[in-house]
Amino acid sequence: MKPKKTKHIHSASAEKIIAKRKKILQAEDLISKISNGNTTALSQAITLIESTAVKHQQVGQVILKGCLPYSGNSVRIGITGVPGVGKSTFIEALGTHCINKGKKLAVLAIDPSSSISHGSILGDKTRMEQLATNPKAFIRPSAAGDSLGGVARKTREAIILCEAAGYEVIFIETVGVGQSETAVHNMTDFFLLLKLAGAGDELQGIKRGIIEMADALIINKADGENLAAAKKAKTAFAKALHLFPAKASKWQPRVALCSALENQGITSIWELIEEYLNLVKSNEFFAENRKNQNKYWLQTSIENALKDDFYGNAEVQNQLPKLLGDLNSGKITAFQAAQELLKKAK
Amino acid sequence: MKPKKTKHIHSASAEKIIAKRKKILQAEDLISKISNGNTTALSQAITLIESTAVKHQQVGQVILKGCLPYSGNSVRIGITGVPGVGKSTFIEALGTHCINKGKKLAVLAIDPSSSISHGSILGDKTRMEQLATNPKAFIRPSAAGDSLGGVARKTREAIILCEAAGYEVIFIETVGVGQSETAVHNMTDFFLLLKLAGAGDELQGIKRGIIEMADALIINKADGENLAAAKKAKTAFAKALHLFPAKASKWQPRVALCSALENQGITSIWELIEEYLNLVKSNEFFAENRKNQNKYWLQTSIENALKDDFYGNAEVQNQLPKLLGDLNSGKITAFQAAQELLKKAK
Incomplete structure (x- = not known):
């Protein structure tokens, strides 16, 4: 033996x-x-x-x-907007323009809901026929996952890989589920919000805080009968954006019109992005921002792990509903309830 | 023996x-x-x-x-604005109006910087001579503390005690250091931002995101030579606020003018707050919001304790600078750095 x-x-x-x-x-x-x-x-x-x-x-x-040593040399552009705003058509138009300017383009997507809806609509190659067949474009459907933290991590990692493969422009698209805009905002250099004229934000489902994140607010479908309303919306938003506190980047967010379908306004949007890049590279915000983003994701990863660990604790799961009940019926303060749970997890 | x-x-x-x-x-x-x-x-x-x-x-x-059983029966009003906007005078004017309407008023303050500046200017009774001598007002200077979490906890607890003592209106004032506006927003029923006309937000030091939190934007010092500029600012802000997504409360934030010094506009501001309260009490947002706030503070207390514990770990403190360096020089990803630190803390 x-x-x-x-x-x-x-x-x-x-x-x-x-x-x-x-x-x-x-x-x-x-x-x-x-x-x-x-x-x-x-x-x-x-x-x-x-x-x-x-x-x-x-x-x-x-x-x-x-x-990693080959990464970092790209422009990361976040694109958000509610379903129906024309994101795919816009990405096709702007993406094709980038490629025509000699750039290699990767399109990624964040959609933490994909695990619920069983298959994401985002990043779907069939939505972007032109780009899908272009050898200078790389389109990757959304990473699946049941937590935003997990999906965000995978997308950040995919960005690194795309950069190493020589993609100079990376679009990160999101439909805006949960906190996904914040995640995209925190992993991109430029954040673009697509809107429609006319419809109120409530109808458009845009969440609070998103407008303040945007470096550019693009009113899409500014064509035909929509054009007059789009122009009016542009003026209103341009005025409103001036009332906001200044950004750390020193960039004054812009409003622009476009018709992705008719390929109108795309050139000026790309010029606007280039103008932004010139500014933030010369004032060093670009590098500073990426450093801060690295730190943000380091901290976020740690905090997510700590929370998963804590709320995964059997004793905590056991006590939480009762303590929440006591809290809401005014038997205990939030801080006292927290102390109780922290003791249980020890 | x-x-x-x-x-x-x-x-x-x-x-x-x-x-x-x-x-x-x-x-x-x-x-x-x-x-x-x-x-x-x-x-x-x-x-x-x-x-x-x-x-x-x-x-x-x-x-x-x-x-606790005696608490909860008040209206909690958050008041913020940069130094020089006239917060003390405003609080005196609005507070005196509340008292004249038969209410008992408590004024608390959040100022996490007080431990740095050695003595807070906030909540200082000498700033509010009229209220300080009014038997129906209770003014408490800001809680001291070196962390926002600690100061916020003490203020939340002071609210409970004031409510138990029968104070029906509670003002929570902040000067807006760090994340203190967010803290105040998360412990109040109504959030009021004081502004001046003319000066840009950059000059006023208002942080991004604050405007979206506000239920009312009050342009103070709307008197004398300032009046025309204040009226113009009111129109601009009113238009801008309409472009924001709707609030969960269903309340459309308002802009109002006032001159706290000349006691102008105070009555309509109080009526505005009462209108808000009628809305959110009838649509049940008031109670729902307080429930969510309780949960928020429970979670925040837990997360702060977990983070303090983690970042207080000697091994973590030892490794963090090196890992941050590796992260910024592109030797390691944020997620890999987080994994390393989490291993160290085990």
Whole structure:
């Protein structure tokens, strides 16, 4: 028995070593291909990062580390707006314009609701026929996940991989579920809000705080019978944006009209973005902002882990409903209830 | 030796029991006096809550629990604006109006900077001479503290005590340091932003997001030569506020002019607040909002405790600067850095 057992152990160790070496080789191979702009390798790496399997995640993290030195050299543009505002058509129009200007473009999406709706509509290649067949465009459907934290992490990682693959412009699209606009705002250099003229924000489902985040407010479908209303909306919003406190970037947010369908106004929107980039690169806000974003995601990741741990505690889950009840019926203060729960989690 | 030692233990136990009984008696005495509207007792209880001594805090928490059943029956009004906007004069004018309408008024303040500036200017009684001598007003200077979390907790607890003492209107004032406006917004029923006409928000130091929080935007010092500019600002802001998404309260935020110094416009501001209260009490937002605020403070207290614990960890403090450096030089992703730190804290 003894020799066999030893042999078995040896063979297991050997297998482990081989598996590990295979992983490293796989990672090195993908890193090299990605940095050469190979889109198949890029897709594979994103799939590894998004995978729920631990062994995939491990390879994914090695690839990420290897890609980091090649990353950072892009302009990250966040695009948001409610369904029906024409995001896909807008992305096709602006994206094609970028490519015509000689840029390589990646389109990513954040949609934490995709796990609920079983399949995201965002980033769907069929929505962007022109871009989907353009060799200088890379379109990746939204990462799936049941928490915004998880989806945001995967998107941030996909950005790094796309940058390593040489994509110079990256669009990150969101439909605005939960706090997803805030997440996109915190991972992009420029934040663009698409709106329609006429309809009130309530009808458009835009959440409070989004307008203040925007670097540009684009009124889409400014064509035909809509044009007059769009022009009026532009004036109103331009005045309103001036009443806001100044941004840390020193950029004065702009309002612009466009008709993505008729390809009107797209050139000036791209010029506006370039003007912004010139400003924030010369006043160093661009680099400062990315530093702050890194810190934000470091802290957010830590806080999410701490909260998951705390609220996942059986004793906490057991006591929380009763304490919330006591809190709402005025038997205990919020701070006293928190102390009780913190004691339970110890 | 033996009897002596036993005697000593006995006497120590006895002292402990006596001390505990004294605490309970002290607490019961203060609860009873507070619920009868005794302002000396109210001041003493707030001092106990604000104390850094554990024995005081313990009595304070017992008093709080005892006061909770008498609390909740007030209107909590948050008032913010940069220094120089005329907050004290405004509070004197609006406060005196409330009292003339038959209400009892308490004025509290949040100023997390007070520990830095060694003594807060907020809530200073000498700033509000009229109210300070009015028997129906209770003015309490800002709680001291080096963290917003701590100061916010003490202010929330002071609100409960004031309500138990029969104060029907509570003003919570803030100068807007750090995130203090958000804290005040999350502990009040109505949020009022004081502004001056003319000066840009940048000059006024108003932070982004504050305007969207406001239920009313009051342009103060609308008198004499300022009046024309104030009227113009009113129109501009009224238009701008209409462009914002609707509030959960269904309340359309208002802009109003006033001259606190000349006591102009104060009556309509109070009517505006009453109109708001009628709306949110009939559509049940008032109660719902307070419930959400309770939950918010429960969660915030927990998260602050978890973060204090984590960032207080010696290993974390040791590794954080190096990891932040690696993060900013692109050697590691934010999520990888977070994982490293979370491992260290285990």
